[in-house]
Structure formats: structure tokens, C-alpha cells
Amino acid sequence: MSLSTAMASLMATFDRYAAVEGKKDTLTKLELKNLVENEMPCLIQKAKNSDGLEKLMKDLDRNKDSEVTIEEFLTFVCSLTCVCYKYK
Numbered sequence: 001m002s003l004s005t006a007m008a009s010l011m012a013t014f015d016r017y018a019a020v021e022g023k024k025d026t027l028t029k030l031e032l033k034n035l036v037e038n039e040m041p042c043l044i045q046k047a048k049n050s051d052g053l054e055k056l057m058k059d060l061d062r063n064k065d066s067e068v069t070i071e072e073f074l075t076f077v078c079s080l081t082c083v084c085y086k087y088k
């Protein structure tokens, strides 16, 4: 897979989940939960534990509007990629 395919996939995945409820270009807590559970099964333990999800949402939602923007989401994916890289 090329890097541009991976980028397109990041954008399409965000859009698909963000469109479910509320604003079409941000993730609510439920949308974030569904995205993490379906697309990042390695984090499923964290998402299943509701305290974990609260914390994840709080960490991602930098501007504290209870919605996760594409910028906040991509920052999260990049940080996670850095962690995975270090432990590969």
C-alpha cells in the first residue's frame, strides 16, 4: 500500500464514522468508540472500559468541545504510530 493510499484511507475512515451523528466533520464519543473498536482492534480493551474511553476522548479533544476534529484525530493516529514504531 502506498503512503497516499494510507492517507486516503485515514480521511475516508474518519469521514465514514464522523457522518453517523451530530456534525459530519467531527467525531462524538460514540463515533470515536465505534471507530476505535472496529478499526483499531488493538485498542479495544481501552475502548471497552468506559473510563478508558472518557480518558481517550479527553486526551484527543484538545479544544474541549466534546467533539474530535480531523486534526485531533490525525494527531492521535500519528502519536500511536510513533509508539508502535518504537516497539516494533
Ligand SMILES: [Ca+2]
Binding pocket: 017, 018, 019, 020, 021, 022, 023, 024, 025, 026, 027, 028, 031
Ligand atoms: Ca459526527
